[in-house]
Amino acid sequence: MAAKPDELHAAVESRNAILARMDSAADSFAQGITTARQMARINEQLKTQLEAAELAVLRCQPLSILDGMTGSGSVAAWAATSIERKRQIIRALVTVTILPSGPGIKFSADQVRFTPRGEQ
Structure with missing residues (x-):
């Protein structure tokens, strides 16, 4: 239903890659490979990228004309x-x-x- 399914797929993939990098950074911190200072810098940069990626996913999602039009109300x-x-x-x-x-x-x-x- 997405108007541009290729763009939606790319946006989701981008978001998932950023989340995977955040998980990897957390694992490195838990193992003592990354310092708290490094982790803070990584999180700051990846958080900004994640917000942009999530916005891109939302922009690519189709609006459902039926939102709020089903169910008991x-x-x-x-x-x-x-x-x-x-x-x-x-x-x-x-x-x-x-x-x-x-x-x-x-x-x-x-x-x-x-x-x-x-x-x-």
Whole structure:
């Protein structure tokens, strides 16, 4: 669902690499290889890099149009949401087709077909 899955994958990999480096630094400190002063410098630099990497992951994540629209509060959430979001949800979930009625035939709800996405 991500708009750019390659960018999301790269951002996650970058974040995971930084976390692995932090773990490695902690192991070195625990083994007495790294001093407390060195550990503080490592943490300071990696913490800044980690914050940037986590922000990149968040930016690449898809926004879910259904956030807050499921579960026990879904009826109230639907009633409270904007018409534009309702349209986006409907477009994301189904294809709406209005069938022809012919001349002199009044429009009826029976002329509206909803096809779930993926079943076209």
